Amino acid sequence: MINRHKVEGHYHIFAAMNNTVRVRFAPSPTGGLHLGGVRTALYNYLFAKNHGGKFILRIEDTDQTRFVAGAEDYIQECLKWCGIEPDESPKHGGDYGPYRQSERKAGYLQYAELLVKNGWAYYAFDTPEELDEMRNRFRTEENPSPQYNYILREKMRNSLTMNQEEVMKLLGEGTPYVIRIKVPENETITFTDMIRGEVSFDSSTLDDKVLLKGDGMPTYHLAVVVDDYLMKISHAFRGEEWLPSAPVHILIWRYLFGGDKMPEWAHLPLILKPDGNGKLSKRDGDRLGFPIFAMDWKDLKTGELTTGFKERGFLPEAFVNMLAVLGWNDGSEQELFAITELLEKFSMTKVHKGGAKFNFEKAKWFNHEYIKKTTAAKLQPLVKEALFHKGLVVQEGPELQKVIDLVKERCTLIPDFYEHASFFFRAPDVLDADSVKPKWNDAKNLFFSELIRNYELAQGWNSTTLEHNFKEILAANQLKPGELLLPFRIMLVGGKFGPGVFDIAEILGKEETVKRIKHALYIFGESI
């Protein structure tokens, strides 16, 4: 344990003293859970578990304009499906709650006011129109979108430019205001990212971010720092898109709690679209025909249903493995990692700096590998459901398991079981007679009539006996197997597909096998 802490950075000293790794996944409940979000949750989970720590789910719902009903439960369901359930969350509770930021609202104001009191932040009374006016007035060719920063704040209506009485009066009158951080000019702000190493920012390029909004809610910037502190978060892992916000967070940490209390940070690389550049979006999934969300997501406003990996037919183990190696490997060529192995081998410092291109074919390859190695007993409820969706009702039990074992090699996604297994439960509607009829003759007809008699009398009904008898009749009639195996297959399954034909017959059983041969003979016989 101690060694690993050394590998993961300076945190080992703190961790060894406190013995608590606490990490958090902090999504905003705004819609479907993007696979990038699941990967962030997964890396948090793996890190926590391989350090004997806690994995926390914190719902960041302070932006009420983006709040979507049902999204929080959905996120929890997705994590559950992936097998990465949090130790602490709105649902699981814990000692550091509430786990929804909206329920922590009252606490943030005092921190924002403390910052103002100490001169690190200020009240700003500018109306939206005044902000627009500022942007228009100071727009130049070199600076097309002027920021509320260390220069322009001097020209705006805030507690830095007004005298104290004026400020008190406006506050007393209930004038709407926000609290903005006062970013220092010309300072280099530096931190060490677990993946990227030292990262520096020039404070003069930053704007004075809003910390507390007009509705009394904190922005992400204030809330993330206060909550990471109060929830004793030891490491914060989040998407690369948050890297530009890091210097503002460092300042807030410094001003409120002391820079040395800051968690260790890692900014995870983006998951990129398969073609072209940029972050993989839901639109790319729609455009290229693959899922982006972990599970089905229904937008209640528009009624639009977006298919998830689960419903598309992915096994959670495959989905998790695929995500784990989308931006990380253990230094070897290995790609298949069971969760137990990931728990042992995952290391944040081995996460790649560059973005990883998503490849749906590769994702399917993972699923195929997992279908092959998952037991039929475990697959059967999923297969049963997939068949049910296609109108085929089957019972769980030894027969279904035998079928699954026979065809799972051929299935990449769970719904593929319908194509590869439905004929076990339902005689084919159509037979590919075109592949048989041109070469059909009396000899073949007689062969199958004899086969029917033989099979009807057969004592042991298993693939070995059935094959043996089939071949004996062939030999006795001086016929070649190649000419009769294909018709036999088409009789049983309808086409040129499926596993070993005698294995199929064994599972179909005597009555059904004979029935299908008789039915086919009737159809093929028409051609003589």
Ligand code: GLU
């Ligand atoms: N609410 C942020 C998001 O949804 C969380 C970022 C973080 O983990 O700090 O991306």
